[in-house]
Amino acid sequence: MGEVKRVFHKKMWILIAVAVLGNLCLFLYSELAGRSFTEMFFAAGQYQKLVERYENMSLEQAQERLGTEFGNIRKYAKILKQENSQEETKNTAQNEMQNSRTAENAVQKQTSEELLSEVDEGSREMIAYHQSLTAQQQTQLELQLKQLRSKLEYLNGYEASIDTVMANAENMKRFRIFSKQNTFSYSNILRTAQDFERVQNVELKLDNDKGADAFVHYNLMYYIAAALMVAVIYSLFDERENGMWQIVHNTPNGRTVLALKRLLLLAGGSFAILFLLYGTTFLTAMLLYGGVKDLANPVQTFVDFGKFTYTLSKGAYILRLFFLSWFILAAFSIILWALFMAFRNRNHTLICTAAFVGIEILVYQKIEVQSVYNVFHYINVVSFLKISDLYSTYINWGFQNYVFSVFSVALFFLTVCGLFCGIFAVMRYAAMRPNTKVSLLSRMFTAVHGQYQRVFAKYPVVLKELHKLVITGKALWAVAALIIIAAYFSTTGQITFTDAQKEYDKMYLEHGGKEYGYIEDYVQERLEAYRQAQEALEEAAAAYEAGEIELKEYTAAVSVLQYQRQVVNTIQEYQSKLSYAEQIRETTGQEIWLISDRGYEEIFGKYSRQREFILILALVTAIMIIVSESIAMEYRTGMYQIVHSAPNGRAAVMRWKITACVVLTIGLTAAVYGIDIWNLHHIYGMPYLAAPALSLTFLENAWGGLAGHVSISGWLMILLLVRLVVALFTMTAAMLVSRAIGKKGNRALMPAVLAGVILLVWILHQVTQLV
């Protein structure tokens, strides 16, 4: 118990609480997928209603019904758009297009009212519901209907897919190369048939498993749990630095008994930490999406669990997953503990561990699952932390008559490693003396550090203050966390563009920009072709009425017009842009360039707000944590009295500290937004940086028309400057608070100050949303 209290002290609990909170925020962020919270809650509720609509039918009925209703929704929307679009048109060509639609409809003879009278009650209901939604909600509904349709296709086809697997297994036995007994191929066929036979009678149904699905596929909590266990293990070795090792080692229970207690602590600690993370995430998923009653349904209801060969309910799977994750986390912890036991210096161990994990990540990413070396892909730290993917993957390994699933092999390997490492760690702890010969690794690190110190001694004093901030103040963790957050959030949650959008962007790149005559001509040509098709249709209509031509020739003219209309539909974005350019020219006299809004909307438009908020929050938090130590550290290290009694130990030292903090703040801001811009540039590109910022339609009224005076690159610089000002303001506030508090309560008040900062940033975020 004493050991538990020692390791799980107040700071550790604060860290765990922050990690749990952070995990929930990350989970919600991953579910937002670029939407607002309102949209997300709406979508969750809507999905539940859709499932309730179809779940009581048989799967075939549900699939047919959904297909019909979805089709009717789209048809109605299309007709309605055609009927209503005369009010929305901006130019004569589109008006004329609508007029000729009337002529076309005269052939088709179907209005929205007619459609409504033809379709079934269910479709009418769905159409009415669809029409009652906003445009964004309609898109959401259509997306969900598509998802449900795919799901129903899967559910309907499940039984057949299992039968296919069984039949294939039977067929393959007929081939000579697979029928040779005592070979892995033959044994694997038998095993596969055996495994899938277990699930042959599993009956699937449509249910609301969005919450459970999101939870099962959310892997970040395992990473966070692993990071927390690293902190726990690091804390176990405090005794090596605070002088307690010598004392403890000299007591009756200070060796093997203590080591065994620590083994239990690691097992129990990993359970507690995982339980907190797992439980809170699961609760959040259930609260968000509902579907608790559907946890009793088979886990094969998840679309990517078609090859999972155990008959478990979703609830049972989630429970089993918890215990498997716990086992894996505990094994990892024991292995890491053994590694710490192997080295005397815990910081050296951390460095080696980080290097090993880096290699594992690289191996995982580079080795494909089909590779002959895929054992390194599956028996890999990253793979273990994607526990559900590993457990649900149906791949067998083995030789001769011995067939094992990849998961059981990986788990066995981990168990053996964990067992050996546990025994090693206990024996090593008992035998290892506190004062003994320094290891080779320590000598190497000392030599390298010595060389660094020679250079460091010559550093100007401001750089020494910077060193104190980052190294002496142990702020490297905060810096590392900040970089990871910046890299993660600038590469995830991005929107992928449709093929049509990509075509538009290609045109802008090739023929847009400052000189966009090609696009203007392109648009005019298509409009001209459309006009000609219209004229031809009018002539054909007259001729048909006069009996001069056959119906065949008339409908041919209609077809040509319909084709030309589709072509004109594809140039609507260009027309819109050209109109915008004209409007800007008239109102401001400025010539804008014809460029795509899309990428830049992700980079600093409305789709960037969440990413911006997270990055600025992470940045100011890191600055607060690091800078508030700059004065507190002098008290903590005991240097305050010495420095304060020296001639330059007051105003001059303060100036050096401020300079160092400013340099750090600028550096961190540059790092975060450098990573952000680099990644975004990689994903979306940043063409036409020299273009006037007003070329982006979403900047027309931004910040009181400031965009009218700068280029896009200038706008980016302004944004960077604003972020830098916020960062410097935070730095100043942190220093002032730190100085005012002095040696008392810096750490106690930090959470309160941080909360204040978060509130400040939230307010700023709300304000910027008004822009």
Added chain:
Amino acid sequence: MELQLEGLSKTYGTVQALRKVTYTFKPGIYGILGANGAGKSTMINLITDNVSRDSGSDGGKILYDGEDILKLGKRFRAIVGYMPQQQGFYEDFSPKAFLKYMAEVKGLKGKNAEGKTVNQQIDELLEVVNLTGVAHKKIGGFSGGMKQRVLLAQALLGNPKILILDEPTAGLDPKERIGIRNYIAELSKDKIILFATHVVSDIECIADHVLLIKKGQIVATGTPVELIEKMQGKVAEITCTLDDVGALQAEYKVGNIRQRKNGLALRLVGDILPKEAVPVEDNIDLEDVYLYYFE
């Protein structure tokens, strides 16, 4: 050169840590003796301006050559070298890096009066404190004694006129203690050195004057010889059995206890001593003085 304390007082809440202390320091070594909580560190913190004085005239004054040190400010701090009792460091600095940083904080630039650059001064100091071999190793990995020597080196940096050493020999082995003591003794010619310690023998060897502080006041002061002379008739030895020790300790101040052939020899200190005790006349030392005032 004079450092004057005039009616120096300091109160922490309801506790008066220093009560109207008045004393003048001139060049030489001043040993400051006192139990924990006597007021030694408070006096030192007031001289180094690490703690504020009581407001108004209640706090008293500290004058250097007639001028208040608070008014002198930076100029006064430029001539002070301070080694505190607590070992305070940036543990990831090497001694060389640490001393270079301290040189900046002390405003040392260019060459000193002896024509030595800052780097040369630092190298010399590292040799004095016997740390040349580990000049580029992390202080965090040093033993307590080595850290103590780094602290001493930074206090000596810049050749300060006033050197304040709080427990400077704590953690040092006897050879190192003697070395440091002798080095300090050499420095004392044109410096005011305040040497606060519990190790009476250190003061006995090198101090020109001794101050005994008890409950915030100076209870005795003088050269070691003077203080020892005052102890005539107040120190005696008595031989007894082990069973008598407890009773004697309860009634008298007992110093060393030595084993003799005929029992235990207890050294007693006080104004009133047992009649059977044999007065000690020749080998009275500062430890007896300490016992007399502080037990």
